Amino acid sequence: MSTPTLSSLTPEARRLLESQNIELPSWAFGNSGTRFKVFGTPGTPRDPYEKLADAAQVHQYTGAASKVSLHIPWDLVDDWADLRRYAEDLGIEIGAINSNVFQDDDYKYGSLCNPDKAIRRKAVDAHRRCLDIMSATGSTDLKIWLADGTNYPGQDSIRERQDRLAESLQQIYADLGPDQRLILEYKFFEPAMYHTDVPDWGTSLLHCLALGDKASVVLDTGHHAPGTNIEFIVAQLLRVGRLGAFDFNSRFYADDDLIVGAADPFQLFRIMNEIVAGGALDPDSGVAFVLDQCHNLEAKIPGEIRSITNVQEATAKALLVDRVALAQAQRNGDVLGANGILMDAYNTDVRPLLGELRESQGLAPDPMAAFLASGYLERISAERVGGQQASWAA
C-alpha cells in the first residue's frame, strides 16, 4: 500500500479520524501501583481539579481526548457545578461517572449482590448519588463495575446472587434521567477468585436486555482469559446494538491495566477493524472509547498521550482497509487474498498521516515531543507536593 496522506483518504475516513475522541480516566493521573508498592511520581495531582488540569494537557496536544471519567468516591468534590465549570474552562468535559462499591467494609461479601438487603440498599443508594452527580456535571453514562463474587464453592448461592443483581440493577435503572444510560462492565475474575457475578459479556448482556434500551455492555480489553477473540465480542455486541463503551488497556497476564496497544497492537487493530466495519466509529454511534489504565512506572501524562496515539494509529489502519476489495475476496472464497487486504492496512505506517492530520488541526505533529518540550511536567513537579493516590487501597 502506498504511503497514505490526508488527501488520499475518503472524505468519510477523514471525517471519522478527525472526530475521534477517546475519554481519559481520572485515576490514570493519580499514583497507583501493585499490592507490593506504590511508587510516587513527582507532580501527581492532589485533588480532582489537578487531575482535570493534567487531562486537559493530553487533550491540548492530541486534540482527541476531551472527556474525563470520574470515579466516585475517589473524585468527590464539594461543588460539582464548580468542577464542571473548571473543566469547561480547560476545554474539556466530565465523561462517565464510575460507581465504586468495593471499598467499604460493608461490601466485603458484595454490593448489589450482597445477601444482606440493607447493604444492597446502601449500594443502590451509592449509585443514586452517582446519578445526581451526573445531572450536576452533564455526564450521561453511569458506569458500573462490580467486585462482587465469591472465593469458595458454596460460599453463597450463585443463582440467588444473579436474582439480587437483577433486582438492584432494576432499582438503579428506574432512576436514570432521560439522557442518562447505564453501562455494565464485566470481568472474568479478581478480586473474587471462585466466581464473579458479572464475569462475561453474555451475563452483562442478559442483564442489559432485561433492563431496557438504556443499558449497554462495557468491554474492558483486559478482562478476558488469554486467547479470547475480543473482536468477535465487539462484532456480536454491535450486532445487537449493546456495545456501550470500551475500557481500553493492555494485558500480558491478567488485568494489567498497561498502555492500550502496548502488548498487542495487532489485537487493537482487529478490534478497531470491527468497529469501523460495524459503523461504530462515528461519535453518534453510542460507543464510548475510554481508557482504563494505571501508570505505575512511567510518567502519567505522557503515558496517556501514548495511549491516545496508539488508538489513533490502530484506527487509521482500520480506516485504510479496502472494504470493497475485502468483500469481493470474501465472496470469492479468496482466503489469503482477504487476509492480505487486512494485513496490508495493518502493516502501513500511519504516523506521517496522523502528523499531517494534527497539523491540519493546528496541533504539533508529534504530541509527545510537543508536550515534553512544554515544561509542564517540570512545573507541576516543582509546584505540587503530596500527590494523591489513584485509589485508597495501598
Ligand code: AOS
Ligand atoms: C476493574 O478491574 C475495572 O476495570 C473497573 O473499570 C474499575 O472501575 C477501574 O479499573 C478503576 O479501578
Ligand code: ZN
Ligand atoms: Zn475497566
Ligand code: ZN
Ligand atoms: Zn479492570
